[in-house]
Each structure stands twice: as C-alpha cells, then as structure tokens.
Amino acid sequence: MDEKVGHAGSEAAIREIIEGWAAAVRRRDYPAILQNHSPDIVMFDVPPPLRSEGLEAYKKTWDLFFSWTDRPIPFDFIDLTITADEHVAFAFATLNCAEPGPDGGQKPLKFRLTIGLRNIGGCWTITHEHHSVPAAE
Amino acid sequence: MDEKVGHAGSEAAIREIIEGWAAAVRRRDYPAILQNHSPDIVMFDVPPPLRSEGLEAYKKTWDLFFSWTDRPIPFDFIDLTITADEHVAFAFATLNCAEPGPDGGQKPLKFRLTIGLRNIGGCWTITHEHHSVPAAE
Numbered sequence: 001m002d003e004k005v006g007h008a009g010s011e012a013a014i015r016e017i018i019e020g021w022a023a024a025v026r027r028r029d030y031p032a033i034l035q036n037h038s039p040d041i042v043m044f045d046v047p048p049p050l051r052s053e054g055l056e057a058y059k060k061t062w063d064l065f066f067s068w069t070d071r072p073i074p075f076d077f078i079d080l081t082i083t084a085d086e087h088v089a090f091a092f093a094t095l096n097c098a099e100p101g102p103d104g105g106q107k108p109l110k111f112r113l114t115i116g117l118r119n120i121g122g123c124w125t126i127t128h129e130h131h132s133v134p135a136a137e
Numbered sequence: 138m139d140e141k142v143g144h145a146g147s148e149a150a151i152r153e154i155i156e157g158w159a160a161a162v163r164r165r166d167y168p169a170i171l172q173n174h175s176p177d178i179v180m181f182d183v184p185p186p187l188r189s190e191g192l193e194a195y196k197k198t199w200d201l202f203f204s205w206t207d208r209p210i211p212f213d214f215i216d217l218t219i220t221a222d223e224h225v226a227f228a229f230a231t232l233n234c235a236e237p238g239p240d241g242g243q244k245p246l247k248f249r250l251t252i253g254l255r256n257i258g259g260c261w262t263i264t265h266e267h268h269s270v271p272a273a274e
Binding site for chain 2: 007042044045046047048049050051081083084085086087088089090092094110112114116118127128130132133134135136
C-alpha cells in the first residue's frame, strides 16, 4: 500500500495530541485530558455503559477509571497507527494499562483504542473514542 | 459544529459499503464480507485475540462468529455515524446482534463498532475495524 497517501503534517500534529492526552491521563490532569475533545464526543469505554455521549459523560468515564486506586495507573502505547487526511483522521493502538488485582494491587491489562478526529477551524478535535478489552472466553 | 465540514459524496459511498458489508454478514457471504477490506486490515474483535492483522486473520474472526449456530444471526445497525474527508474516513455505530443463550438458543447482544477507511485509487477500503462489548461488571 502506498504510505504516501497519508498527510504527514496532520499525522505529526495528531500524534502530539494523542501522546499529550495519554500523558495527561497518567498525571490525572482533567483539563489536559479534555482539551482537544468535541462537546459532542461519542465514547465507547471498557466498562459499561454501552455508549457515553457528550463531554460531561466522557469526563465521568475518567472519574470511574481513576476511582479504583490512588496509585499511578500505567497508560502506555505499545503501538500507535495514524491515518490522516486534511480534515479527517483516525488512529488505533494497543496500550498497557492495569485493573484492580485480587490482592488490592494492580494487575496488568492490555486494551485496544480507536480514536476519530476532525480538523475543525485548524484544530484537530477528538470526536470519537473506542476503548475495549476482548470479551471473557 | 459545522456539519458542512463533511464530504457528502464520500459519506454516501461509505454508507453503501458498510451497509452492504453488514448485509453480507447476515447472509454469511464471505466474498462480499471481504471485498472492500485492505490486505493489511487490523481487527479488534469482540472475543480474543487482542488484535488480528491481515485479511486471513480477519476472515478467521468470521469463522469463529459463524461457528456457534447454523441459524441466522442478527447484525443490524441501531445507528451509524460517518465522518469523511476526500481520502480518509471513520464510522461508528451500535448494533443489535446475538450470542449463545443458556438454552442453546440466541440471547440478544448489543455491541459497538468503529471502522476506519481510506480511499485508495478511488475505492473506499476498510483498513481497521474495532468491535466490542463493555467488560463484565
């Protein structure tokens, strides 16, 4: 496949936004977590509900994520693939994270992430996130 | 948000491809399921594995899906949102599906779907799919 189809300037800007967002999650910095998100974001998160719509509902998914421990939670990209045009882009990734362990500690958890973005008035804006783990066997 | 940012011609073509793909799933038509997919597709499916890469691995996820019953399995959009530029697009949706029930029948299952596409040589091609259900509570 011709990798030159991509839009290199867009890809670099989006990589910076997504890596900055993950760094904000690691330091529990809500303003920085939310700063590139659309008011209309549609979020499919790892735990229920099935679907969260709007920035307030999106923020609540992070309240839940941060609620289970006061310790730092890993949130690190194993890989990140970005496909971008001038106005629309998507990215997908696998990340190392953690979930509550049986001893009250942390148990390693890998999850999958897909992000949809639009360039609105020159700013790349996240309009969709999909976080998941495979269903239990 | 200015909905005119979207690319109406692209959106109509993509809607036709995605709805055609879902119809192909409902009739277990492998050639039609696979016909708009990239050889390099990266699939995050509902059951394990965490990640499937390439068309052969993608096909295997459908072997697994179709293996649990000979009866028709619902695969119907509740909603479908498409965001498209000239060369890159993503779509997300919620669907009605089914899983094996305790009595050997079907139990209704809603799942979330995100699709990433590229326009390659004038043909919209699916390069990424992410299917999931929320993790068990």
